Amino acid sequence: MFESLSDRLDSAFKNLKGEGRITDLNIAATVKEIRRALVDADVNYKIAKEFTDTVKDKALGEKVLTAISPSQLMVKIVKDELVHLMGDDAADFNAKGAPAVILIAGLQGSGKTTFSGKLANYLKKQKKLSPLLVAADVYRPAAMEQLRVLGEQIGVEVYLELENKNPVEIAQNAIRDARSKNKNVVIIDTAGRLAIDEAMMTEVANIKNAVNPQEILFVVDSMTGQDAVNTAKAFNDRLDFSGVVLTKLDGDTRGGAALSIKYTVNKPIKFISSGEKLDTLDVFYPERMAQRILGMGDITTLVEKA
Amino acid sequence: QKTKENFFSKVSKAIAGKSTVDEEVLDDLEEALVTADVGIETTVAIIDRIEQRVVRDKYLNTSELNSILQEEIKEMLVGEASYDFTSDIPHKPYVILVVGVNGVGKTTTIGKLAYNFKKAGKSVLLGAADTFRAAAVDQLTIWSDRTGVPIVKQAMGSDPAAVAFDTVQSAIARGTDVVLIDTAGRLHNKAHLMEELSKIKRSVQKVIPGAPHEVLLVLDGSTGQNALEQAKHFTAATDVTALAITKLDGTAKGGVVLAIANQFKIPVKFIGVGEKMEDLLIFDKHEFVDSIFSINK
Numbered sequence: 281m282f283e284s285l286s287d288r289l290d291s292a293f294k295n296l297k298g299e300g301r302i303t304d305l306n307i308a309a310t311v312k313e314i315r316r317a318l319v320d321a322d323v324n325y326k327i328a329k330e331f332t333d334t335v336k337d338k339a340l341g342e343k344v345l346t347a348i349s350p351s352q353l354m355v356k357i358v359k360d361e362l363v364h365l366m367g368d369d370a371a372d373f374n375a376k377g378a379p380a381v382i383l384i385a386g387l388q389g390s391g392k393t394t395f396s397g398k399l400a401n402y403l404k405k406q407k408k409l410s411p412l413l414v415a416a417d418v419y420r421p422a423a424m425e426q427l428r429v430l431g432e433q434i435g436v437e438v439y440l441e442l443e444n445k446n447p448v449e450i451a452q453n454a455i456r457d458a459r460s461k462n463k464n465v466v467i468i469d470t471a472g473r474l475a476i477d478e479a480m481m482t483e484v485a486n487i488k489n490a491v492n493p494q495e496i497l498f499v500v501d502s503m504t505g506q507d508a509v510n511t512a513k514a515f516n517d518r519l520d521f522s523g524v525v526l527t528k529l530d531g532d533t534r535g536g537a538a539l540s541i542k543y544t545v546n547k548p549i550k551f552i553s554s555g556e557k558l559d560t561l562d563v564f565y566p567e568r569m570a571q572r573i574l575g576m577g578d579i580t581t582l583v584e585k586a
Numbered sequence: 587q588k589t590k591e592n593f594f595s596k597v598s599k600a601i602a603g604k605s606t607v608d609e610e611v612l613d614d615l616e617e618a619l620v621t622a623d624v625g626i627e628t629t630v631a632i633i634d635r636i637e638q639r640v641v642r643d644k645y646l647n648t649s650e651l652n653s654i655l656q657e658e659i660k661e662m663l664v665g666e667a668s669y670d671f672t673s674d675i676p677h678k679p680y681v682i683l684v685v686g687v688n689g690v691g692k693t694t695t696i697g698k699l700a701y702n703f704k705k706a707g708k709s710v711l712l713g714a715a716d717t718f719r720a721a722a723v724d725q726l727t728i729w730s731d732r733t734g735v736p737i738v739k740q741a742m743g744s745d746p747a748a749v750a751f752d753t754v755q756s757a758i759a760r761g762t763d764v765v766l767i768d769t770a771g772r773l774h775n776k777a778h779l780m781e782e783l784s785k786i787k788r789s790v791q792k793v794i795p796g797a798p799h800e801v802l803l804v805l806d807g808s809t810g811q812n813a814l815e816q817a818k819h820f821t822a823a824t825d826v827t828a829l830a831i832t833k834l835d836g837t838a839k840g841g842v843v844l845a846i847a848n849q850f851k852i853p854v855k856f857i858g859v860g861e862k863m864e865d866l867l868i869f870d871k872h873e874f875v876d877s878i879f880s881i882n883k
């Protein structure tokens with residue numbers, strides 16, 4: 281894996297040990313290292329630049345206590361700023377309604393169908409709700425069957441219309457069905473689509489307009505690189521989504537896309553998905569994500585002790 | 587083609603309208619490379635070499651920069667000839683094992699390859715060795731129907747190594763030319779899943795020593811620096827011999843393949859540009875690099 285930010289900063293500050301203050305002179309190399317660390321973690325290049333400018337302003341003139349090194353102080357400033365940008369506290373999730381409608385959207389293969397299953401499982405087990413899963417992906421081979429199998433695994437009913445090729449209709453019919461069966465939350469799984477695919481983006485916007493969802497969740501693979509900003513922006517322009525889901529965090533990605541997306545569209549990250557099994561859903565903690573992006577252990581305790 | 591045009595269009599923009607290579611050009615170049623997911627290390631290596639040339643030759647104009655860049659990138663992309671579906675297969679059956687992390691496009695790429703091999707007059711057999719993900723076998727079965735190519739499958743949850751074994755044996759019995767084995771998506775940091783992959787490979791070797799003849803690692807073109815880790819761990823488990831980069835019909839530029847090709851010396855063979863069976867391009871580095879820079883002329 282890549283060098284952690286602390287290691288990088290230690291080397292950047294190697295010659296500066298004992299300096300009592302972070303100054304314009306000694307900060308340049310450090311800022312460059314921070315930027316590189318962020319870009320290596322897949323934070324968008326432009327955002328990493330803006331971010332480090334902010335960090336620089338915050339750091340200039342800060343007194344460095346003798347107990348901690350300048351690099352430790354910088355790491356703390358960087359981390360605090362990351363946590364702040366990614367949303368200081370957890371965002372709430374709105375599953376109230378009769379029924380509440382939740383629309384799931386994102387790029388191909390990002391983990392939408394799996395997440396739909398996980399969310400249904402979570403709402404059923406943790407919130408004691410009665411969900412209906414809706415298979416509105418009429419394109420991907422065996423997409424409906426995939427959702428049906430997942431529903432079966434968690435004991436949640438799945439609404440299917442195998443012959444219908446119109447996802448807007450399927451979604452509308454499903455909500456009617458949910459009402460008649462007293463289901464209080466409807467989760468609509470949609471096909472993966474590229475942000476530049478006009479017809480497909482219009483389709484998902486049409487689903488939104490037809491069903492008026494309480495929550496629209498944009499599902500994104502945490503391994504995504506620099507392009508995450510473009511995709512998030514395009515989906516947000518069309519859907520004005522209410523939250524982000526980060527998937528595949530059981531991998532070893534640094535997940536800098538999380539910061540890029542939050543920075544670009546300013547929507548909260550509501551859930552993280554970290555496994556193929558349906559009980560691997562978690563709420564998002566900015567603190568942990570910041571540490572992950574920076575490739576560090578629990579540096580806060582270290583700094584606070586000092 | 588669309589992907590080729592936008593792959594490095596920013597690089598070309600960075601140099602367009604400039605006559606000499608100055609700090610600003612290099613900064614723009616850095617930005618163009620990094621935002622294509624080339625990665626800091628590879629970007630810095632490229633820029634360092636250009637800086638050395640500037641120092642040595644004192645003066646470097648942008649068209650020279652252009653050709654140096656083309657050379658550098660071509661050198662990084664290993665492998666000479668591009669793939670040809672019609673050329674004779676070196677072994678019969680020719681076994682291709684398809685591997686990669688979750689959701690990158692393995693199954694779809696298999697469908698596309700089956701279509702292309704069949705079109706080139708080869709007989710093809712699919713092996714459904716993803717017995718784990720919900721409806722994975724159904725998905726591959728639909729591809730088998732679409733392409734009119736037979737499939738060997740077992741019940742969900744059965745041993746993937748046994749399915750691979752069966753598939754290869756069946757291919758021998760049928761006199762099949764090309765075998766395409768689908769595997770479940772797995773994250774490279776999960777040791778037991780990587781071991782399962784090695785086991786699949788060994789079970790193929792029990793039938794045909796020397797097989798699989800190709801281990802194709804599928805990478806999602808929108809993946810960032812994590813793709814390097816993927817290449818590293820999949821190579822360790824299965825000796826990856828070729829790369830396929832998918833989803834390049836989007837706006838992602840797939841620049842991470844430069845770093846991978848350079849570091850691991852694995853050739854890129856295929857590019858995925860859509861969800862249909864026709865949406866597969868054969869990767870040709872000369873054409874690729876030429877087209878990257880051609881919009882600038």
Ligand SMILES: Nc1nc2c(ncn2[C@@H]2O[C@H](COP(=O)(O)OP(=O)(O)OP(=O)(O)O)[C@@H](O)[C@H]2O)c(=O)[nH]1
Binds near residue numbers: 530556771
């Ligand atoms: N390891 C891991 N795998 C995941 C996670 N979420 C989803 N997956 C896997 O990623 C692959 C793609 O997931 P899907 O849920 O089918 O993705 P999708 O967005 O519905 O895909 P399309 O409908 O084709 O666009 C599958 O192999 C899933 O098992 C996760 O958090 N961790």
Ligand SMILES: Nc1nc2c(ncn2[C@@H]2O[C@H](COP(=O)(O)OP(=O)(O)OP(=O)(O)O)[C@@H](O)[C@H]2O)c(=O)[nH]1
Binds near residue numbers: 420691693694
């Ligand atoms: N736009 C686009 N979509 C693609 C491409 N290749 C695959 N996809 C889509 O990506 C999604 C995942 O593809 P799969 O072939 O199921 O991926 P996989 O690697 O087999 O997934 P798992 O088996 O779950 O790990 C599907 O929705 C495909 O249609 C491509 O080149 N372009």
Ligand SMILES: [Mg+2]
Binds near residue numbers: 393417423
């Ligand atoms: Mg899906």
Ligand SMILES: [Mg+2]
Binds near residue numbers: 693716771
């Ligand atoms: Mg698959």
